[in-house]
Amino acid sequence: MASVSPIRQHSPGATFSVNGMGFAYPESRRSIFEKFSLEARPGEFVAILGPSGCGKSTLLNLLSGFLRPQSGHITIDGAPVAPEHSALGYVFQSPHLFPWLSVLENVRFGLRMNRRGSPQEQRAIALHFLRLVGLEEQAEEPPHRLSGGQRQRVALARSLALEPRLLLMDEPFAALDAMTRSALNDELLRIWSSLGKTVLFITHDIDEAIYLADRVLVLGLPPAGITAEVPIGLPRPRDQRATRANPLFAELRERLAEQIAMVMTSNQPAT
Ligand SMILES: Nc1ncnc2c1ncn2[C@@H]1O[C@H](COP(=O)(O)OP(=O)(O)OP(=O)(O)O)[C@@H](O)[C@H]1O
Ligand SMILES: [Mg+2]
Structure with missing residues (x-):
């Protein structure tokens, strides 16, 4: 295999901005978001916390x-x-992998669809990202x-292979046991610090x-929007x-638990 990296150049993190957004599902009279705003700097790791039904997946x-x-x-x-939008990558709670394709071909799939490079280059890129997530052997x-x-x-390798500048992650590790989850948290941080993507992580x-985060936002019950914003001043690199x-x-855990408790006891959404 060629000794040069198959990756052209790591794409830096994107800026995203939500400005004064309003949203209701068409069949519902209830707004999920009203004048909702949110921004992230390039390369920032933002986490969104909120109770079930507050609109986290809708936001993504x-x-x-x-x-x-x-x-x-x-x-x-x-x-x-x-x-x-080619700047976007997603990782969801339950990944849908094609059962009839190998792990490598699953990671290569998006590259094939987007006709990025020759088949050999696509395989090299897929392998590079499988190595990054520690799955080269599989x-x-x-x-x-x-x-x-x-x-x-x-x-994760499949979304990274498309070199997105913004990674949207919707409770990607929620279904996993605590040990696997903390190992994947470390892996994600290592990859994030080497690639510099902007991440919006829902949990x-x-x-x-x-x-994980540089900043944690608490999402209240609709249509409250963001009810707290907590910068996480913990040093990096982090270690469990x-x-x-x-x-x-x-201290941060106490503060956030208090904010979540306030959300849970706040007014129930108007019907
Ligand atoms: N397709 C839809 N049509 C109508 N209402 C919907 C639809 N999808 C979600 N909702 C409603 O919108 C609200 C927010 O849902 P959403 O899935 O964004 O919540 P969530 O914060 O991701 O919850 P969870 O933590 O359980 O995943 C909920 O009240 C839900 O019932
Ligand atoms: Mg959800």
Whole structure:
């Protein structure tokens, strides 16, 4: 194989901006978002925490252009979003891998669809990202021989292979056991710090949000929007034991738990 990297150049993180967005599902009278705004700097890791039903997945679907807001603007690097926007990558809670394709071919799939490079180059790129997530050895395996955590790594490699500048992650590790989840958290941080992507990470888990993010936002019940914004001043690189032993970690957890409790006891949405 050629000794040069198959990756042209790592694309830097994108800026995204949501400005004054309003959204309600067509069949519902209830607004999920009203005058909602949110921004992220290039390369920033933003986590969104919120109770079930507060609109986290809806927000990601709006950001990715799968849903359209009724008012306001969403831009990525200044341009309006669309589902085919090449700056976007997604990782969802349960990855949908093609069972009839090998792990490598699953990662290569998007490159084939986008006609990026020759088949050999596509395979080299897919292998590069499988190596990055520690799955090079499983490249020829079918997905059903992988564990849940390994499948989630394939999903991450698959989105990274398209070199998105903004990674949208909707509770990607929620279905995994605590040990696998914390290993994948470390892996994600390592990849994020080497690639510099902007990440919007959705989770139910306060500790996970603090451990990963530069900034944690609490999303209230619709249409409250963001009810708290907490900068996470913990040093990087982070380490499970040292970071969790930092007194600031406990302080941030306390603050966020209080904010979540306030959301849960706040007024129920108007019917
Ligand atoms: N297609 C839809 N049509 C109508 N209402 C919807 C639709 N999808 C979601 N909703 C409603 O919008 C609200 C927000 O849903 P959403 O899936 O964004 O919540 P969430 O914060 O991601 O929840 P969870 O943590 O359970 O994944 C909920 O009240 C939900 O019932
Ligand atoms: Mg959701």
